[in-house]
Every structure is written in structure tokens, then in C-alpha cells.
Amino acid sequence: MSLKGFGWLKWSALAAMVAVGGTLAHATTGSMSIRVGLQSVPPDEVYTAKDWGARYKLKVEHGSFSSGADILKAFIAGRVDIGNGGSGRLVTMAAQQPELFYIVAANQYGGDRYGVMVAKDSPIKTVQELKGKKVGAVTGSGTYSTFRVYLDNNGLKESDFQIVNMKVEDLRAAVQQGIIDGAVAWEPHVAIAETMGVVRRIQSMAGVNDSPNFVLVNRKFADANPEAVARYIATLIDLGELISSNPQEAAKLAAGQISKKGVSINPKALELSFTRIKMDPKVTDALLAELIPVAESMKGASKIGAVPDFKKLVRMDFYEQAVKLRQASR
Amino acid sequence: MTASRTAGVPRQKGGPSASPSQIVAFVTFMLPIGALLLFWEGVVRFGLADATILPAPSMIVVRAWELLNPAKAERSLLLVHIGVSLWRALAAFVLACLVAIPLGFVLGLSTGTYRALSPLLSLLLPLPAVAWTPIFLVAFGQGDLTIIGVCFLGAFFPVLYSTIQGVRGIGVHAIWVVQSMGAGPLDLFRRVLLPGALPALISGLKLGMAHSWRTLVAAEMLAALSYGLGYMIFAARSYMDVSTMFVGIVCLAVIGLLIEHVIFGTLEKMTVARWHSSGKVRGTR
Numbered sequence: 001m002s003l004k005g006f007g008w009l010k011w012s013a014l015a016a017m018v019a020v021g022g023t024l025a026h027a028t029t030g031s032m033s034i035r036v037g038l039q040s041v042p043p044d045e046v047y048t049a050k051d052w053g054a055r056y057k058l059k060v061e062h063g064s065f066s067s068g069a070d071i072l073k074a075f076i077a078g079r080v081d082i083g084n085g086g087s088g089r090l091v092t093m094a095a096q097q098p099e100l101f102y103i104v105a106a107n108q109y110g111g112d113r114y115g116v117m118v119a120k121d122s123p124i125k126t127v128q129e130l131k132g133k134k135v136g137a138v139t140g141s142g143t144y145s146t147f148r149v150y151l152d153n154n155g156l157k158e159s160d161f162q163i164v165n166m167k168v169e170d171l172r173a174a175v176q177q178g179i180i181d182g183a184v185a186w187e188p189h190v191a192i193a194e195t196m197g198v199v200r201r202i203q204s205m206a207g208v209n210d211s212p213n214f215v216l217v218n219r220k221f222a223d224a225n226p227e228a229v230a231r232y233i234a235t236l237i238d239l240g241e242l243i244s245s246n247p248q249e250a251a252k253l254a255a256g257q258i259s260k261k262g263v264s265i266n267p268k269a270l271e272l273s274f275t276r277i278k279m280d281p282k283v284t285d286a287l288l289a290e291l292i293p294v295a296e297s298m299k300g301a302s303k304i305g306a307v308p309d310f311k312k313l314v315r316m317d318f319y320e321q322a323v324k325l326r327q328a329s330r
Numbered sequence: 331m332t333a334s335r336t337a338g339v340p341r342q343k344g345g346p347s348a349s350p351s352q353i354v355a356f357v358t359f360m361l362p363i364g365a366l367l368l369f370w371e372g373v374v375r376f377g378l379a380d381a382t383i384l385p386a387p388s389m390i391v392v393r394a395w396e397l398l399n400p401a402k403a404e405r406s407l408l409l410v411h412i413g414v415s416l417w418r419a420l421a422a423f424v425l426a427c428l429v430a431i432p433l434g435f436v437l438g439l440s441t442g443t444y445r446a447l448s449p450l451l452s453l454l455l456p457l458p459a460v461a462w463t464p465i466f467l468v469a470f471g472q473g474d475l476t477i478i479g480v481c482f483l484g485a486f487f488p489v490l491y492s493t494i495q496g497v498r499g500i501g502v503h504a505i506w507v508v509q510s511m512g513a514g515p516l517d518l519f520r521r522v523l524l525p526g527a528l529p530a531l532i533s534g535l536k537l538g539m540a541h542s543w544r545t546l547v548a549a550e551m552l553a554a555l556s557y558g559l560g561y562m563i564f565a566a567r568s569y570m571d572v573s574t575m576f577v578g579i580v581c582l583a584v585i586g587l588l589i590e591h592v593i594f595g596t597l598e599k600m601t602v603a604r605w606h607s608s609g610k611v612r613g614t615r
Contacts, residue, residue, distance in 0.1 A: 198382055262411060264574060
């Protein structure tokens with residue numbers, strides 16, 4: 001069949017192709033934006049210090065929050081499109097509002113970012129030697145849960161110690177002043193205190209578990225803006241690569257960013273801290289599996305009704321797309 | 331309380347230069363503070379306190395100088411933090427005054443309205459303003475709106491109650507006398523109500539500003555996104571930068587003191603002290 005006499009059809013088809021092509025081109029190369037909730041933690045400081053989205057034509061609007069809980073509040077309220085949170089809060093959200101979000105990436109993780117510290121001059125060299133003594137910790141935190149697993153693995157019990165619940169920022173001074181004999185804390189607090197020369201880390205929680213934080217994206221946003229999510233994850237891969245391969249440079253960036261708030265920090269402390277944090281955003285089965293015991297424990301405490309199916313919440317396609325984007329932008 | 335009052339030296343009408351008694355009063359006021367600073371410095375220098383927990387005053391001054399960045403004042407982080415905090419506290423205070431003072435006059439003059447609203451005010455008054463922060467955070471999120479809203483509540487009640495008390499303290503006879511002389515509502519307000527209520531009102535303003543300033547720190551710690559002295563202290567605590575924490579605390583104390591002495595001291599001198607000493611305002615009951 002000839003198209004003669006159907007010139008209008010030819011031109012319409014051409015116009016439609018241009019329109020579709022333009023839209024696709026915009027989707028892959030055009031600029032887009034995303035609102036991200038960040039905390040005052042070193043990896044987020046590195047993220048804030050540099051325009052990581054520029055490489056992917058992504059405008060990242062940073063929202064600064066004082067805690068992970070505040071990020072998730074803002075996330076639920078729709079004030080940020082992307083946030084990250086520890087396992088406890090993630091399990092609660094997965095049990096109560098699974099339709100709200102996807103898990104699209106892992107954030108910082110690794111047992112080495114948790115450690116037990118004692119005063120510099122303390123004769124104590126092992127966790128065993130802390131038996132019967134006062135140990136400061138933020139009970140209810142991921143760090144403390146990991147510490148409990150460590151105790152189980154090593155034939156110890158919580159009741160072997162006098163656990164003192166404290167704010168993480170206060171642990172260093174309490175150890176230093178002898179108010180407590182040891183403390184379980186997370187990075188960068190351990191590294192900062194070590195670099196100040198006032199404490200010794202006697203035990204890392206490396207190998208106990210990874211206690212991952214995950215990156216959550218609002219479902220509606222992800223469904224409407226899949227390219228923006230992929231680009232954002234590409235920036236996270238870049239960030240993780242810098243922190244792993246060049247912690248010194250990452251520490252400089254973070255220290256510079258922190259100094260903009262009027263706070264002075266030794267970059268060496270941040271560098272040490274970065275060597276203890278894993279930052280690969282790929283969500284693995286092993287990382288997801290760590291949510292199960294947390295969920296079971298919360299179910300046992302009647303905090304949630306049932307253990308959520310976390311795999312159903314994971315969207316790996318964004319990560320895969322992000323990997324392709326990185327390769328394409330090289 | 332002003333320096334001269336603190337020292338028990340009578341207030342004198344002074345020109346632009348400080349009189350000897352004012353200098354003596356200032357020295358007397360500063361002496362205990364100086365002694366405390368010297369003792370503190372000595373305690374740290376002689377190793378009786380750990381500088382990583384309690385930095386010496388000299389270390390705090392050095393850190394403050396770094397943050398002040400006098401060579402490039404336009405890039406002074408400390409000034410930015412102070413400016414933002416002052417702006418928030420003053421905005422909240424001014425808003426509180428704009429609402430509380432007229433409302434205070436209405437409630438002070440109208441017994442019926444006072445009775446109707448009194449239970450509500452009594453219920454809200456004991457609530458610390460900071461307790462509202464989580465509610466404001468949920469409603470407005472982090473940022474100036476929440477901080478100013480919480481500080482507004484901190485300043486509102488002291489100003490309102492003082493205004494009510496000031497107005498209620500004015501005797502009805504004084505009002506009748508002025509009215510019988512043909513004074514209109516504006517004259518009544520200008521010549522009787524305002525001067526009569528002013529001593530209590532200024533006390534309320536002082537308390538309101540002090541509450542606003544105190545509430546600000548806690549609100550900024552919880553709700554500030556970037557700047558402010560409370561935010562700076564909170565951020566410094568997160569990274570164990572104790573000297574910067576102390577810089578923030580010292581700034582809060584000094585600015586609080588200056589607000590009370592310079593702003594309210596001047597206001598008091600220009601109004602209450604002058605009017606009462608000139609006999610324009612006397613016992614009105």
C-alpha cells in the first residue's frame with residue numbers, strides 16, 4: 001500500500017516521533033531534581049560538600065536533619081523524596097506503611113563502624129575484662145543490638161555488665177572522666193575520641209554483623225521520576241567509591257563542610273572513621289537478611305504485627321540503571 | 331538589673347562620658363566575673379581539669395577569634411550564627427509583643443473577657459515553650475517558622491501577663507479623673523494607661539525577651555537547618571568540638587546580658603525612670 005495521498009499521516013507520524021524522541025532525550029539527558037534528607041554524619045557531609053549530581057545533570061536539594069528519625073518524619077510527610085534510616089525504623093515503616101516506599105540502595109554499613117572504647121590509661125584490654133563494670137551505650141540503637149550479638153557470640157550476657165544508657169556524644173567524656181569504664185559507640189565518635197588521644201578502641205564489631213542503613217525512596221516519586229532516582233543512586237556509587245578508595249580526600253571534604261558550620265574537626269579522625277565504614281549502595285541478600293532478626297525481635301515485643309517481606313520492597317532496577325549511567329558518563 | 335544597681339551605686343544622670351561612679355560600678359560588676367575566669371584558667375593550666383572537657387577561657391577566646399574571622403568580617407561564621415539567632419529571637423519577640431500587648435490591655439480593662447479567657451491562659455502558661463517544638467516540627471518541619479513559632483510562645487505569656495497586671499494595677503479613680511476632664515480614649519491611653527502599666531510592661535518585655543532567647547537555643551538545636559547559635563552548639567557537640575560549644579554558650583550569655591542592659595536598660599531610662607522621677611507618673615490607686 002502506497003502512502004501517496006496520506007501526506008498528513010506521514011507528517012503526523014514524524015511529529016509524533018520527534019515529540020517522543022524529545023521526551024526520551026530529555027529523560028536521559030535533561031536536568032532533573034530530587035529532594036534528599038541528610039544528617040550531620042561524615043558520609044552525608046562529604047555528599048553535601050560537592051555537587052555530586054552535576055555529572056548526571058541531577059539537581060540534588062539537600063535537607064539537613066538532626067537525626068535519622070527526623071529524616072523519616074520528613075519522608076513520611078512528603079518533604080523529602082529520598083531518605084535513609086537504620087533497621088529499626090525501616091522495619092516499623094515496612095510493617096506499617098509498605099506502600100509508601102521502595103528500598104533502592106544500601107547506605108553506610110559494616111560492623112567495624114561500631115567499637116568498644118576505654119580510657120587511654122585504663123588497664124582494660126578486652127570486653128571480658130569489662131565484666132561487672134559500667135559500660136555506656138545508647139540502648140535501642142543499632143550499635144547496641146550489634147553489641148548484644150557480639151556478647152552472645154562470645155558467651156557473654158548483657159547482665160554481665162552494668163549498662164548505662166547515654167547519648168553517644170556524652171560517652172567519650174564519661175569514659176575519660178571515669179564515670180563509666182567503657183563505652184560502645186559508633187563512628188565517627190570512636191575515631192574522634194581516639195584521635196584526641198583520650199580513649200583506646202579495644203574491640204571492633206567487625207564480622208559480627210553489618211547493621212546496614214538503607215536508602216528509601218517515595219514510591220510515587222520513584223514511579224514518576226525513575227531516571228532521577230537512578231541518577232541519585234549513581235551519585236551514591238561515586239560517593240562510596242571516593243570514601244573507599246580515597247578516605248583522606250573524603251575526610252578533607254567532610255572537614256571542610258563541617259567547618260562551614262563553625263565546627264572544628266581533625267580530618268585525621270574522619271579519615272580513620274571512613275576506613276571503618278562500608279559505602280557500597282548495592283542491596284544484597286545478606287544485607288536484607290539482617291532485617292529479619294530485627295523484625296522478629298520487634299514482633300516478639302509486639303511492636304509490629306508480622307515480619308514484613310522486605311524483598312518485595314526492594315527495587316534493584318534503579319541500581320542497575322545507575323551502574324549503566326555511570327558507565328555511559330565516563 | 332543594671333551594673334549600677336548591682337553594685338548598689340545610685341543611678342546618676344550622665345552625659346556621654348562615664349562618670350567615676352559608673353566606672354566603679356562597672357569594675358565592681360566585672361570583678362567577680364574576672365576572678366572566675368582567672369580561677370578557671372588556672373584550674374585548666376595546672377591540669378586540675380582536662381582541656382578536652384573544660385577548655386580554658388583563653389582557648390575559648392582563641393576559638394571565638396577564629397570563628398569571628400576579623401580579617402574578613404563579611405565571612406565571619408560567628409557573626410552569621412549570632413545574626414541569625416538574633417533575627418529569630420527578635421522576630422518572635424516583636425510578634426509576641428504585637429499580639430500580647432493589645433490583648434493584655436483588652437484583658438486588663440475588661441473583667442468579663444479576662445474571666446472568660448483566664449482558664450485557657452492558666453492552662454497554657456505553665457507549658458514550657460520548648461514542649462511545643464515536636465508539634466511545630468510535625469506541622470511546619472524544620473526551619474525558621476518552627477523556631478520563631480516556639481520562641482513566640484516563649485515570649486508571649488510573660489508579656490501578656492505583665493501587661494494585664496500593669497493595666498489592672500491602675501486605679502479606676504485615675505481613669506475617672508482624666509475622663510472627667512474631657513480626655514478621649516487616646517488621651518486616656520497615652521496619659522494614664524500606658525505610663526501606669528509601663529513598669530510592669532517593661533518587666534514583662536524583659537522576661538519575654540529572656541524567654542525568647544532561652545527558648546531559641548533549644549529550638550535551634552532541634553529545628554535549625556543551617557545557622558544559629560543553638561545549631562552551632564549542637565553541631566559542635568556532634569563532633570566533640572568543646573571549645574566551639576563554649577564559644578556558643580558565652581555568646582548566648584553575653585548577648586542576653588547586652589539585650590537586657592542596652593535595649594531594656596535604655597528603654598527603662600527613657601520612660602519609667604524619667605517619668606517617675608519627673609513626677610509625671612505617681613501612685614494611681
